[in-house]
Amino acid sequence: MSPLDPPSATDALHDRRTAIAALGADLRALVEAAVRTGAPDEVLLLAAKEAQHLTALLTVRPRGRAEVPEVDVFPGGIRMYSPVTGAGSPLAPPLQIETVDDGAVVGTCTLGVAHEGPPGYGHGGVSALLLDEVMGWACSYAGQPGMTIELNLSYKRPVVLETPLRVTARVTERHGRTNLVHGTIATTAAPRTVLVEAEAVFFAPAPDQARALFPSLRDPA
Ligand SMILES: CCCCCCCCCCCCCC(=O)SCCNC(=O)CCNC(=O)[C@H](O)C(C)(C)COP(=O)(O)OP(=O)(O)OC[C@H]1O[C@@H](n2cnc3c(N)ncnc32)[C@H](O)[C@@H]1OP(=O)(O)O
Numbered sequence: 001m002s003p004l005d006p007p008s009a010t011d012a013l014h015d016r017r018t019a020i021a022a023l024g025a026d027l028r029a030l031v032e033a034a035v036r037t038g039a040p041d042e043v044l045l046l047a048a049k050e051a052q053h054l055t056a057l058l059t060v061r062p063r064g065r066a067e068v069p070e071v072d073v074f075p076g077g078i079r080m081y082s083p084v085t086g087a088g089s090p091l092a093p094p095l096q097i098e099t100v101d102d103g104a105v106v107g108t109c110t111l112g113v114a115h116e117g118p119p120g121y122g123h124g125g126v127s128a129l130l131l132d133e134v135m136g137w138a139c140s141y142a143g144q145p146g147m148t149i150e151l152n153l154s155y156k157r158p159v160v161l162e163t164p165l166r167v168t169a170r171v172t173e174r175h176g177r178t179n180l181v182h183g184t185i186a187t188t189a190a191p192r193t194v195l196v197e198a199e200a201v202f203f204a205p206a207p208d209q210a211r212a213l214f215p216s217l218r219d220p221a
Contacts, residue, residue, distance in 0.1 A: 017071050020080050020088035027090035032112045066216050074217065076140030084133035095130055095167065097137055104170040105137045108188060111161050122159035127185055130167045131198040135181040138169035139202045144179055146202035157195045164188040169198075177204045 009017065037044070063069060071080045083091040085107075093109035100106070109130065117123030132148055139146045159165065169183035183198040205213060 013071060017078075017080060017087070020071060024080075024086065024088035024090060024092070024094070028092075028094075028112075028114075031090050031114050035114045035116075064216075066214070068214075068216055075145035076137070082133070084129055093130075095133060097134070100141060104168045105134055105141050107134045107137070107167040108164060109167070110164050111159065113161060116161060118158060120158075120161060122161060124153070124155055127155070127159055127196045128153055128198075130165070130185060131169070131183040131196065132200070134167045135169040135183045135198065135200045136202065138171050138181050138183075139179050139204065142171040142174070142179065144174070144177065144202075144204035146177070146179060146204035148200055149178075149203045150201040152199045154197045155195075156197065157193070159185060159195050160187070166191050177206065178202070179204070 034047070039047075068074050069080060072078055080086050080088040082094075083089050084093070085095050085097060086092045087094055093111055093115065095107045095109035097105060097107045107130070111122045111126060115122050115126045117126070128151060131153065132151055135151075136146070136148065164187065165185055166188045167183065167185050169181055171179045172182050173180040179202045181198075181200045181202055183200065184194045185196040186193055187195070210217070
């Protein structure tokens with residue numbers, strides 16, 4: 001099975017993922033509203049109280065720092081709370097891994113004002129986040145899920161907010177457990193005009209290293 005194919009889910013798992021995604025979508029709308037609001041101070045203070053109430057509501061059986069959520073398929077699969085692809089994460093655009101195009105992994109997303117760097121444009125660190133993720137997927141797709149050990153970016157043109165983006169990555173060379181990966185960000189409307197280009201090195205940990213790094217995984221090998 002390709003790491004891009006979602007595994008079949010039970011009804012309970014499907015329902016849980018659906019509920020997580022619903023909360024994530026509303027939290028993202030809330031974050032975007034919060035960074036754009038012109039509401040008066042008293043409304044901000046009222047919203048802060050409501051946010052405290054929501055935090056208390058959700059602070060029930062929180063998972064441990066390194067615990068892999070039951071709803072996830074790790075590595076190389078669904079990660080509901082990923083800050084990049086996670087449908088349940090208020091931090092994620094979220095980026096959708098859509099297709100494998102001639103050996104390259106392609107993801108799409110649209111950045112909001114919450115991801116702003118220069119006014120009207122995406123933060124350079126957010127571009128790095130998107131590329132790092134899709135480049136990691138390219139390694140998984142090539143059969144070696146790994147961790148980034150080097151990431152170099154060239155920012156050629158600013159990344160416009162509220163514009164559908166296309167992030168691509170492909171493994172260009174493999175040396176043992178090390179993969180060299182090339183990635184780009186463009187708009188979906190002009191996929192040949194590269195806005196950001198990246199070269200990265202990923203390392204696929206050996207089974208012993210993976211066990212030490214991810215002790216909560218059942219079979220990291
Ligand atoms: C189950 C597996 C799961 C995989 C994870 C899926 C994540 C999915 C999430 C995706 C999210 C997106 C992705 C993320 O966000 S990943 C998060 C960001 N990345 C990290 O946190 C990685 C931090 N680094 C490490 O933990 C260790 O370095 C690792 C574990 C990777 C290797 O450990 P260690 O160093 O002890 O192993 P080794 O001594 O055998 O070296 C191995 C080779 O690597 C070379 N080298 C090492 N470091 C560097 C460096 N800085 N620059 C250049 N090269 C470096 C080294 O020379 C050697 O090469 P060679 O001599 O063989 O040629």
